[in-house]
Amino acid sequence: MIVNVINLPHRKDRLKHFINESKEQQFQYKVWDGIIDNIPATGISKAFKQIVKWAKDNNLPCVCIAEDDIKFCDKGAWNFYIKNIPTEYDLYLGSIYCGDLDNGIVNWFSGFTLVTIHERFYDKFLSTNEKNHIDRQMVLHKGMYKVCYPFAAIQLDGYSDNVGKVTNYNKKYLADRELFNSTKHSLQPLL
Numbered sequence: 001m002i003v004n005v006i007n008l009p010h011r012k013d014r015l016k017h018f019i020n021e022s023k024e025q026q027f028q029y030k031v032w033d034g035i036i037d038n039i040p041a042t043g044i045s046k047a048f049k050q051i052v053k054w055a056k057d058n059n060l061p062c063v064c065i066a067e068d069d070i071k072f073c074d075k076g077a078w079n080f081y082i083k084n085i086p087t088e089y090d091l092y093l094g095s096i097y098c099g100d101l102d103n104g105i106v107n108w109f110s111g112f113t114l115v116t117i118h119e120r121f122y123d124k125f126l127s128t129n130e131k132n133h134i135d136r137q138m139v140l141h142k143g144m145y146k147v148c149y150p151f152a153a154i155q156l157d158g159y160s161d162n163v164g165k166v167t168n169y170n171k172k173y174l175a176d177r178e179l180f181n182s183t184k185h186s187l188q189p190l191l
Contacts, residue, residue, distance in 0.1 A: 001082060001116075003027050006047045007068040008034035014068035017156060021070060025078035029066075045130040048112065056122040064116045069156040070094075073179040080180050081114065081152035090121035090143035095151035097173040104149050108139040114153040150178035150185060 003022070007015045015031065022029050032051055037043035048065060055063035072078055081094055086104075094114030099106040112135040117125055124141045128134055138145065157168050 001027070001062075001064050003029040003064050003066050003114075004032055004051045005029050005066045005068055005070075006032050006034045006044075006051070008036065011068060014156075018066070018068045018070065021072055024075060025072050027078050034068075039131060041133045042130045045128065045132075045134040048134055049126055049128075049130070052117055052122055052125050055117070056119070056126070060119065062116050062118050064114070065112070066094075066114045066153075067112065067155070070113050070153050071156045072153045073151060074182045076182040077152040077180045080185065081148050084148050085116060086146045088144060089116075089146045090118050090124075090141075091138065091145045092116040092118075093145065093147045094153035095174075095177070096147055097155070101147055101149065104146055106145050106147055107142075108136070109145065109147075110135050111155070113155045148180075150180045152180050154179065 005015075005018050007018065011034075018029070032047065035043040035046040035050070037046065051065050052063060085092055092115065093106070093109070093111065095111055096106055096109040097111040099109030099111075110133065121141075121143055124143065128137045128141070151174070154170055154174060155167075157170055
């Protein structure tokens with residue numbers, strides 16, 4: 001599976017980081033330019049939608065999208081994520097920052113750091129309002145949202161173009177979440 005990564009062209013630092021992650025995790029990728037808008041959430045929504053529209057137009061059974069600030073939790077985390085893709089899902093997430101996780105399923109969440117979207121969900125995804133955060137808007141579609149747990153990938157802390165400041169979401173939101181660790185977790189499928 002190819003990872004479609006969103007990168008704002010001026011964030012060469014993040015693209016370099018992402019390329020290093022891809023080498024360590026050993027996956028192929030395609031870079032998509034991020035979209036800048038007066039409302040950052042609108043630009044982010046449009047950037048995700050351009051990839052989903054491309055996947056739909058090319059009849060792909062699913063599409064995997066990552067943000068350029070993705071940080072895999074340990075060596076082998078990508079393989080762990082891939083081996084645990086569920087048979088039934090609308091969205092399959094590498095982690096979440098907010099949301100009530102119940103046995104690997106979440107109804108509402110924030111965090112599209114790493115997401116795989118099933119083809120049956122393309123039209124609903126594309127219909128999402130672009131004026132709000134697209135990840136948080138998924139609650140309105142009432143889809144089947146499954147999360148890789150322990151989390152395979154998180155967001156790199158640092159300057160966020162979305163909020164216009166340095167963030168430290170990992171400390172704030174992930175303190176009680178389990179992250180993939182290759183010495184602790186098996187690479188055998190969980191689901």
